[in-house]
Amino acid sequence: MAKTILIVDDSSSFRQVVGIALKTAGYSVVEACDGKDALGKLDGRKINLIVSDVNMPVMDGITFVKAAKQLPAYRFTPVIMLTTEAGESKKSEGKAAGVRAWVVKPFQPPVLLDAVSKLILP
Amino acid sequence: MLIVNLDSARGALVQEGRELLAAMEEALLAIETEGYTEERVNAIFRAAHTIKGSAGLFGLESLVNFTHVAESLLDRVRTGELFVEGAMLSLLLTCGDYIGSLLSAVEIGTEAQEPDEALRAWLLTQLQEYLDGTASDTAQEVAPFDEPYARVDVLQGEPVSSDLWHLSWRLSPEVLRNGMDPLSFLRYLGKLGRIVYLHTITDRLPALGDFEAEACYLGFELEFESNASRQEIESVFEFVLEDCLLRILPPHSQIEEYLRLIRELPESPQRLGEILLQSGALTPNELDQVLTRQHAEPQPAPPLGTLLLESQLVPQPVVAAALSKQKQVEDKRNHEQVFIKVEVGKLDQLINLVGELVIAGAATNLHALRRDMDMVEEAAQAMSVLVESIRDASLSLRMVAIGEVFQRFPRVVRDISKELGKDIQLLVTGADTELDKSMVERLADPLMHIVRNAMDHGIETAEERLASGKVASGSLRLNAYHESGSIVIEVSDDGRGLDRQRILDKALQRGLVQPDQSLSDAEVYRLIFEPGFSTAEQVTNLSGRGVGMDVVRRNIELLRGEVEVLSEFGRGATVRIRLPLTLAIIDGFQVMVGDEHFVLPLEQVIECVDLPPQEGRHHLINLRGEPLPFLRLRELFNIGGRASGRESLVVLQHGNSRAGVVVDQLVGEFQAVIKPLGMLFQKSRGLSGSTILGDGRVALILDVANLLQRASALSVGTPVRVSAGGA
Incomplete structure (x- = not known):
């Protein structure tokens, strides 16, 4: 069964492009438009990887990851964080929250696919 | 339109093929007789390659298949994997002949028939033997991209070749908890190459009772075959670098590659880390780690190269190559900086x-x-x-380094010591001391005189030296240094020193001194700079005509400098030249006498004191218990009138002597641009130049050395000629 990736980003066009790329590569995709929405998607379904933006309305990515790590079913789910900031402060916050993988926006879909494939297989 | 008359083209193919075969044969023979060159091997390869390509157009399978095998062999030769030797040359020549026979068959239209089946089979076997000799036939093939997640091929028991990357990977217990699966990284690594050998390190596995299900206790040792760069390999582990220890050791061939890249780097100034980064021998991440370690070390921290070697991140030859590259770039840059030529x-x-x-x-x-x-x-x-x-x-x-003058002396000393039959060592220090370029040119001759004198008169013969308990070889020392706004140049020898009595005798004989005069050692030694004075008993080729030292003094004084001799009888002598740093501008001290302005070089002004009116009748004043000779500028330059109010005494020092000059008024410090005196005034003593004041008036710059001599002469009552001078 295909691995499922949760994409969390407030831009619907972004989710669409990344979603198509991941689906083409053989993953199945769940979308969420912010951290709160994403937490709602962590409802017991199998999620193999989370790809989350940092800056989002309602609930930002870091808060979301912290909350996700509290959920027993998802505490070991790997997270790729998308960042536009070179700012180390966000990165160290993310590290504290348990994020290890970073991809800097903007990127071409293959870059994300490559990062994903380092962590999970489709 | 696609219908081509193949028959006419066939002739062209055969003709072109024959020409290529001839070229191939020529190149093969050239290799045999004159040796291997890249150009020759390339020519042979191109011939086979072109024949194969053209034959393909005509669908000449037999020709294509055979040439392909030969071409593969030639490709290996071209890339250096195989070495051409006699047997291979013969084989290739025979292959050429056989291809020729295939072409002949094409020419007469019998290409469907095999011209020489036995020969073909034998040649193919021979070629294949060479090809099998190089093992990389299949391994070279890169995993195709339509198979994105290549299996992790773990081949046990395969011999560990030195031409593999070696990866040591130790995972932190936190890896799994951070959502990272070690296996996924190993799988991804498989995309970059082939994992030839993998050994799982289980040393850290605890006893079953202490085993935490969520902790990772594993480590891996991998032999990895890949054409990827160090950076690419490291990037596989990008997301897990913080939770692991990763050491990547390059294969031997890769070390060669680093060395080549380092050599080929552009010659821009770089730090060691930058050179290694650019050649790919070190990744930015590894460099950061080592730099962090370097910061943590107690000061002075060990150099980067040492740390890199200690941590085994970079092999020693690569570090050495990078260091030598760095030095080479620096040397070149220094070299370039030395020569900025300006008129x-x-x-x-x-x-x-x-x-x-x-x-x-x-x-x-x-x-x-x-x-x-x-x-x-x-x-x-x-x-x-x-x-x-x-x-x-x-x-x-x-300003230029005085080394420019000094550098001619090793040769001079060598030649002169041979001529004199003395063994003399030259020691040069302070060669990088700087002085005005115009002085360098005018200093060479005086220095040459002094050096010759020291070697000829100062340093004894080996026998004399041994007799007086010295080492047989004499030593001559050239030294230069800066001291309080001047440059000092010393020529010292460890010879016999100056003979005070002999100098005095000679001076008496020449009428330079009076028999009843008592002179200090310094004053006696100064006599050797008098015109026509020579104590050398023999006149040699080099010196001793008595025209040396007075010329030296004149030259030095023209440079506003002074020269003195220090000597210890039997132990050696030193000629010390003191010169101002520049000839163009001085920091001056402006004083007035009547309406006349005078400038004294500031560096020679020690202090200014009020001259009490009752003092000063005897040209000698008691300054804090020390007698100080002085003179009045008003008297010296015949300026009329009397001082209104109190006079001031400016205390001057030149070399070791001090004296005062009495002036009406002190004006203050002033930057004087020295304008040389006109021809008419060249001979006037006591003046060294003139300058233009802010208001356009002319002021005379006083020659302190001369003033001091006059003052001390006045104070002991010796009559001194006062030469004419004036504004």
């Missing part, structure tokens, strides 16, 4: 203009001061600070 005329013009600027600045200052305009005064002050910086900077352009 002396241009420099002189610049300095002249700066001189005028100094004068104009002084004038602005003066006017601002007189008009009592604070703002203008402040602006003028700020400007004069800048002008001073410009002056210093432009004067430093003229």
Whole structure:
């Protein structure tokens, strides 16, 4: 069964492009438009990887990851964080929250696919 | 339109093929007789390659298949994997012949028949043997991209070749908890190459009771075959780097590659880390780690190269190559910096203009001061600070290392010591001491005189030296250093020293001194600089005609310098030359006598004191318990009138002697641009030049050395000729 990736980003066009790329590569995709929405998607379904933006309305990515790590079913789910900031402060916050993988926006879909494939297989 | 008359083209194919075969044969024979060159091997390869390509167009399978095998072999030769030797040359020549026979068959239309089946089979076997000799036939093939997640091929028991990357990977217990699966990284690694050998390190596995299900206890040792760069390999582990220890050891061939890349780097100034990064021998992440370690070390921290070797991140030959590259770049840069050639005329013009600027600045200052305009005064002050910086900077352009003069002496000393039959060692120190370029040119001759004198008269023969308990070989030392605004140049020898009595005798004989005169050692030694004075009993080729030392003194004095001799009888002598740093501008001290302005070089002014009216009748004053000779500028230059009010005494020092000059008024410090005196005044003693004041008036610059001599002469009552002088 295909691995499922949760994409969390407030831009619907972004989710669409990344979603198509991941689906083409053989993953199945769940979308969420912010951290709160994403937490709602962590409802017991199998999620193999989370790809989350940092800056989002309602609930930002870091808060979301912290909350996700509290959920027993998802505490070991790997997270790729998308960042536009070179700012180390966000990165160290993310590290504290348990994020290890970073991809800097903007990127071409293959870059994300490559990062994903380092962590999970489709 | 696609219908081509293949028959006519066939002839062209055969003809082209034959030409190529001829070229191939020629190149093969050339290799046999004259040796391997890249060009020759390339020519052979191109021939086979072109024949194969053309034959393909015609669908000549037999020709294509055979040439392909030969071409594969040639490709290996071309890339250096195989070495051409005699047997292979013969084989290739035979292959050429066989291809020729295939072409002949094409020409007469019998290509469907095999011309020589036995020969073909034998040749193919021979070729294949060479090809099998190189193992990389299949391994070279890169995993195709339509199979994105290549299996992790773990081949147990395969011999560990040195041409593999070696990866040591130890995972932190946190890896799994951070959502990272070690296996996924190993799988991804498989995309970059082939994992030839993998050993799982289980040393850290705890006893079952202590085993935490969520902790990772594993480590891996991998032999990895890949054409990927170190950076690419490291990037596989990008997301887990913080939770693991990763050491990547390059294969031997890769070390060669690093060495080549380091050699080929552009020659721009770089730090060791940058060189290694650019050649790919080190990744930015690894460099960061080592730099962090370096910061943590107690000061002084060990150099980066040492740390890299200790941590085994970079093999020793690569570090060595990078260091030598760094040195090479530095050397080259230093070399380039040494030679910025500027026409002396241009420099002189610049300095002249700066001189005028100094004068104009002084004038602005003066006017601002007189008009009592604070703002203008402040602006003028700020400007004069800048002008001073410009002056210093432009004067430093003229400064060159005295080594330029010194460098001719090793040869001179060698030649002269041979001529004299003495063994003399030359020791040069302070060669990088700087002085004005114009002095360098005028210093060479005096120095040559002094060195010759020291070698000829100063240093004894080996027998004499041994007899007086010295080592047989004499030593001559050239030294230069800066001291209080002057440059001092010393020529020292460890010879017999000056003979005070002999000098005195000679001086009496020549009438230079009176029999009843008592002279200090320094004064006696100074006599050797008098014209026509020579104590050498024999006149040699080199010196001893008595024309040496007085010329030396004259030359040095022309440079506003002074020369003195220090000597210890039997132990050696030192000739010390003291020169101002530059000839163009001096920091002056301005004084007035009557309406006349005079400038004294500031560096020679020690202090200024009031002259009590009752003092000064005997040209000697008691200054804090020390007798100080002095003279009055008013008397010296025959300026009429009397001083109104109190006179001042300016205490001057030149070399070791001190004296005072009495003036009416002290004006203050002043940057004097030295203008040489006209021909008419060249001979006047006591003056070294003139300068233009801010208000356009001319002031004379006094020659302190001469003034001091006069003062001490006056004080002991010896009559001294006062030469004419005046504004």
